[in-house]
Amino acid sequence: MITTRDKILSAVMKPTRYTGGELNSVIKNPADVDVRFGFCFADTYEIAMSHLGLKILYHTLNDREDTYCERVFAPWTDMEEEMKKHGMKLFALETGDEITHFDMLGFTLQYELSYSNIVNMLMLADIPVRAKDRDESYPIVCGGGPCAYNAEPVADIFDFFMLGEGEDSIHEVVEEYVKWKKSGKKNKRDYLEAIAEIEGIYVPSFYDVEYNDDNTVKSVTPNNSHAKPKVRKRIMKDFNATYAPETIIVPFGEVVHDRVMLEVMRGCLRGCRFCQAGYIYRPLRERKPERLLGIAENLLACSGYDEISLSSLSTSDFSGLRDLTDGLLKITEEKKIGLSLPSLRIDNFSLELMEKVQKVRKTGITFAPEAGTQRLRDVINKNINEEDIINSTNMLFRGGWTNVKLYFMIGLPTETMDDVCGIADLAQKVLEVYFAIPKEERAKQINITVSTSSFVPKPFTAFQWAKQDTRDMLIEKQNTLKSAIKSKRIRYNWHDNKTSYLEGVFARGDRRLSEVIIKAVENGCKFDGWGEHFKFDVWMQTFDELGIDPNFYTARERSYEEVLPWDHIDIGVTKNFLMRENEKAKQSVTTPNCRQKCAGCGVKSFGTGVCYE
Numbered sequence: 195m196i197t198t199r200d201k202i203l204s205a206v207m208k209p210t211r212y213t214g215g216e217l218n219s220v221i222k223n224p225a226d227v228d229v230r231f232g233f234c235f236a237d238t239y240e241i242a243m244s245h246l247g248l249k250i251l252y253h254t255l256n257d258r259e260d261t262y263c264e265r266v267f268a269p270w271t272d273m274e275e276e277m278k279k280h281g282m283k284l285f286a287l288e289t290g291d292e293i294t295h296f297d298m299l300g301f302t303l304q305y306e307l308s309y310s311n312i313v314n315m316l317m318l319a320d321i322p323v324r325a326k327d328r329d330e331s332y333p334i335v336c337g338g339g340p341c342a343y344n345a346e347p348v349a350d351i352f353d354f355f356m357l358g359e360g361e362d363s364i365h366e367v368v369e370e371y372v373k374w375k376k377s378g379k380k381n382k383r384d385y386l387e388a389i390a391e392i393e394g395i396y397v398p399s400f401y402d403v404e405y406n407d408d409n410t411v412k413s414v415t416p417n418n419s420h421a422k423p424k425v426r427k428r429i430m431k432d433f434n435a436t437y438a439p440e441t442i443i444v445p446f447g448e449v450v451h452d453r454v455m456l457e458v459m460r461g462c463l464r465g466c467r468f469c470q471a472g473y474i475y476r477p478l479r480e481r482k483p484e485r486l487l488g489i490a491e492n493l494l495a496c497s498g499y500d501e502i503s504l505s506s507l508s509t510s511d512f513s514g515l516r517d518l519t520d521g522l523l524k525i526t527e528e529k530k531i532g533l534s535l536p537s538l539r540i541d542n543f544s545l546e547l548m549e550k551v552q553k554v555r556k557t558g559i560t561f562a563p564e565a566g567t568q569r570l571r572d573v574i575n576k577n578i579n580e581e582d583i584i585n586s587t588n589m590l591f592r593g594g595w596t597n598v599k600l601y602f603m604i605g606l607p608t609e610t611m612d613d614v615c616g617i618a619d620l621a622q623k624v625l626e627v628y629f630a631i632p633k634e635e636r637a638k639q640i641n642i643t644v645s646t647s648s649f650v651p652k653p654f655t656a657f658q659w660a661k662q663d664t665r666d667m668l669i670e671k672q673n674t675l676k677s678a679i680k681s682k683r684i685r686y687n688w689h690d691n692k693t694s695y696l697e698g699v700f701a702r703g704d705r706r707l708s709e710v711i712i713k714a715v716e717n718g719c720k721f722d723g724w725g726e727h728f729k730f731d732v733w734m735q736t737f738d739e740l741g742i743d744p745n746f747y748t749a750r751e752r753s754y755e756e757v758l759p760w761d762h763i764d765i766g767v768t769k770n771f772l773m774r775e776n777e778k779a780k781q782s783v784t785t786p787n788c789r790q791k792c793a794g795c796g797v798k799s800f801g802t803g804v805c806y807e
Contacts, residue, residue, distance in 0.1 A: 197290055198280050198282050199282070199290050201280070202273075202276040202277070202280055202282070205272070206270070206272045206273045206276055207270065207272055208270070208447060210239075210445075210446035210447045211238065211240075211267070211270065211447070212239075212269070212273060213446070216443050216445055218442060218496060219287070219443050220252075220253075220263070220288065221288065222256070224262055224291070227259070227262045228297075228372045228375060228376075229260060229368055229375070230262050230296045230297050230298075231262065231263045231296065231297065231299075231300060231368070232263075232286055232296045232299045233251060233252055233264070233265050233266065233302075234300060234301045234315060235267050235268070235301075235302055235304075236268050236301060236309075236311035237304075237308055237311060237721075237723070238267065238268060238270060239445070239447075240447070240448070240449045240450055241449075242265070242267045243445045243449045244449050244451035245304070246505060247302055247338075247339065249442050250438070251360060251361075252265065252439075253439035253441065254361060254364065254365070254437050254439070255364065255365075255368070260368075264286035264288040264289060265286065265287045265288065266285075266286050266287070266293055266299070266315070268311045268314070268315055268720075268721070271720075271721070271727070274314075277318065283318060283320050284315055284318040292319065293321075294320050294321055294333075295333070296333045297333060297334065297371060297375065298333055298334045298335075298336065298371060299321075299333045299335050300336050300337070300364075301336070301337045301338075302338055302339040303337050303339040303340065303341035303342050304341065305341065306341055306347075306696070306697045306700035306701055307693060307696060307697055307722040307723040309348055309700060309722075310711060310715050310720045310721075310722050311721060311722075312348065312351065313711055313712055313715040316335070316351075317715065321333065321335075323351055324712075325350060325352060325398075325399060326350070330380070330381070334353050334354075334371065334382070335351070335352050336352060337354075338357070338360050340471065342355045342357055342396075343427075343653060343654055343760060343763055343765060344654075344702065344703070344760040344763070345396070346398075346403075346703060346704045346705050347700045347703035347704070347707035347711065348707075348708060348711065349705045350398070350705060350709070351708060351711075352398065353382070353386060353397070353399075354367075354396060354397045354398075355396045356394055356396075356428070357395075357396055357427045357428065357763065358427030358428035358765075359427075359429050359430050359460070360428070361436055361437050362428065363394045366389070367389050367392065367395065370385065370389050371385065373388070387418065387420040390421050390422075391420055393426060393428055394425070394426065394427055394428030395425070396425040396763070397418075397421060400416055400417060400418040400421035401414050401417065401421060402414070402415050403704065403705055403759075410756055410757065411704060411756075411758065411759050412757065413757065414761065414762045423762065424764045425762065425763055425764065426764040426766070427474070427763070427765050429477075429479075429766075429802070431479075431800065431801065433481055433803075434480070434481045438457070438489050439493075440493075441492070441493070441496045441497075442454070442493055444497050444498065452499070452501070453499050453500075453503050453532075453534075454490065454493045454497060454499045454502040454503070455502075455503050455505045456489060456490050456493070456505060457481070457506065458480065458481055458486060458514075458515075458518065459479060459480040459512050460478070461476050461478035461479055461507070462476070462478060462507040462508050462511070463478045463508075463511055463788035464508055464511070464787050465575050465788070466564070466576060467573070467656035467775055467776075467779050468564075468603065468649060468651075468652075468655060468656075468657055469655065470652035470654060471507055473772075473795075474767075475507065476765075476767060476797040476803075477766075477788070477797045477803030477805050478511070478803050478804040479802060479803040480514065484521075486514075486518055487518070487522065490502060490522060490525065494529075494531065499531075500529075500530065500531050500532060501532040501533070501534065502522065502526065502531060502532070502534075503534045503536060504518070504533075504534070504535055504536070504537075505536075507537060508537050509535050509537040509538055510537070511787075515547070516547070519535070519547065519550060520550075523550060535547070548590075548595075549593060558595070558597030558598065558641075559590060559595055559597070559599070560601060561583065561586070561598065561600055561601065562600075562601040562602075563576070563578065563583055563601070564576050564602055564606075565602060565603070565609075565613060565616070565617075566613055566614065566615070566617035566618070567613045567616035569613070570606060570609060570613045570616070572783070573606065573607065573608050573779045573780075573782050574606060574779070575778075575779070575784050575785055577784055577786075583620065584623060584624070584627055587627050587628075588627050591631055591637070591640070592636065594637050596637040596638075596639055596640050597641045597643075598624065598641070598643070599642075599643045599644075600620070600621055600624065600642065600643070600644050600645070601645050601646075601647075602617050602644065603646065603648070603649045604617075604646045604647075604648060604668060604675070605648050605662065605663035605671065605694075606649045607649075607657055607660045607779065608779070608780070609671075611671070611674055614674050614675050614678070615675070617646070617675055618679045618684075619678075621679065621684050622679075622680070622681065624642060625640065625681055625683055625684060628640045640683055641685070642683060643684075643685045643686075643687060644675075644679065644684060644685065644687070645687045645688070646686075646688045646689065647688075647689040647694070648663065648668050648694035649663070650662060650694055650697050650698045650701055651701070651702065652701050653758070653759075653760045654760070654765050654767065656772050656775035656776045656779055657776065657779070658702070658752070658758065659751060659752040659753070659754065659756075659776060660751065660752075660776075661748070661749055661750050662694075662695075662748040662749065664749060665691045665692065665695055668691040669691060672691075676688075692730040693723070695748060696722065696744075698747065702747050702748075702758075703747050706742060707742070710736055713736050713739065713740060714732060714733055714736040717735070717736055718732055719732055719733060766795075766797040766799060767795045767797055768795065768796035771793070771795045771796055788804045789804060792805065
């Protein structure tokens, strides 16, 4: 039977975004399950299908006999137009069924600028956007992912959030849903009270927020006996034994990360003060090389991919890296499968290792010094020096690599124009390293790309109290750096300051922003992470229309005494530790990594990981 979906696919770009039916996708009879779960990713198919969390949770849920997990992605603008033209609601890829009356919808919150797409997807499904307007006939809407640690800007939209790692908690909330459904689904509140008892589950409607006259948060207090005063994140204590899918979906079309991703560890021991991921995923936990080799063989065999990538926040800190790469090379070399090692740090970069893994295919290398001067690198606790950078690039050029990307941030706390110009100076020194090598010992050409993003202060970091640079300041710094780069052999790419500004608003926002997001979508905003669709002026008009000043969230320094919108969330890292790190940053004092010396951040309370090595 030809469906409406089939009829309109010829009118849209990349129709395989919407067909489903890929190799290793899961087919079940919806009538045979108790729970229909829509895994929702608020971006395009190409972005969503590159996400490791989707691969894990999709398959672990579908391993349950009582649950059918289907994928639901944001339709591109042409598809949305066709859907509206034909009266078609948002649908799941596997069955093509509308999601309006699924049991549960789970959104992963990866990026603040995807919030408008979340609202738009609910609207396309004809599901009330605000949680208070959804009765028992509508799906339960939940969220997780890094942005869920401060989910206050979308708190009015979601029924609950899963904080931390979801491999166990996703099953627990589904099991409670099955019980509730079998009892007759009389009152949604009963279900939410049951799951509020689960570690890592945050039900925002069970908390009242009061504000001071100056618009800062006065208090966040539970209004339900099942709600905890502080919601503690969930982690997988034995990461080596944590679920890993034995199969992965192979997309029909090209996606952003078109390869097998092998998650070698979670967490990071480095303590970069700007990095939210480095704090929220603590403590560092590893998988054993022998388990990883088994996972890799399974995923390569079931997918036919010709590349495998090691996934982590800092791959070179994985203690079993050499054993793992030696084992993987035995698998990959014979089959001409590429092996990539992203997230290598400059200070322990190994040319020998890179030579080994890139025998099959050499690629460019990206280094992230983050700041152009040693003073500022110490402020952010990067713990690398210029000598590390020069020595590493020297080895790189002598090894035959010619494409080097240097990644920096501008707008970091305490940054001066000298620090900005230091980026150009460092890039020039790297270029000079290349020309200092005799011609017969180096590759024929050199390509150096300097990229800068604009620093956005994030919750649960040492810089969560910092003010964000204004757009004018960022433009001045970008122009200064552009002028300071003299060589035509150095390319400069920079990030749009408008998107960084809006990201900063939502990153440290509170519940009053939910109405702004909903209104902005009604005014036409969506796909804000895509430059061609980002409507900055519409966002600013919406803030003005609702009487909310976005600068309140970006342009001011917070005091240590201020109640932050996310203070009722517990990631294990203590607020006192973050204060100490902020003070050390002001003095350009560094903190050693977790393997060198415990800094007393607080995550030892989880009883696992690098804290107990």
